[in-house]
Amino acid sequence: MRKVERSKVYRLLYPTVPAIIAAAHQGKVAAMPVVSLVSLSNSPPLVGFSSSASHSTYKTILEAGRFSVSWMDRRFEDEITRLGTSSGSKTPDKLRSVGLHHRPGKVLGVPLIEEAAASLECRFSLSQRLGDHNLVVGEVKSAQAVDDFEEYWTFQHYSPLLYSGLGRSFRGPYRD
């Protein structure tokens, strides 16, 4: 066994399927991928993710009081990389800037990515400071998925991204 730096322990959790968090406020659309999304409660349905307070998306969520979660097929690897390696602080619509389309969700009006395989509309519940990040919790008010999801993903059509770190393959650690 080799020693792992404690600040890099999160990398032991890879590969992880990233999700896109998006929020809109006063005409601005913010978005970023997260690897830290977790289901926290089934009733009520609560999801949470860890965010640096410096992220434009985090600030927009606090202003909007709501956010969306989207899962993307791996063919959107480039778009997800661009969302995750640029700040949207000076971009009016970060989703559009990387070529993704969105429309307001029917329940909360949050920006839902049209190319997504599944998406949630969430009401912001709380943000709790934990070390250098914040745990952001939201209550799911609406959820939708493409037909590949039949109680569970069948993976007949949906092929999720497997993130292993920037500049590394999104397709997982396995060699062909």
Ligand SMILES: Cc1cc2nc3c(=O)[nH]c(=O)nc-3n(C[C@H](O)[C@H](O)[C@H](O)COP(=O)(O)O)c2cc1C
């Ligand atoms: C695949 C991927 C997953 C990421 N996961 C997280 C995460 O869980 N939490 C976090 O704070 N940042 C995460 N990041 C970094 C943010 O997405 C990144 O800093 C982004 O540019 C923030 O954009 P914004 O400032 O426009 O909100 C991730 C980046 C990538 C590429």
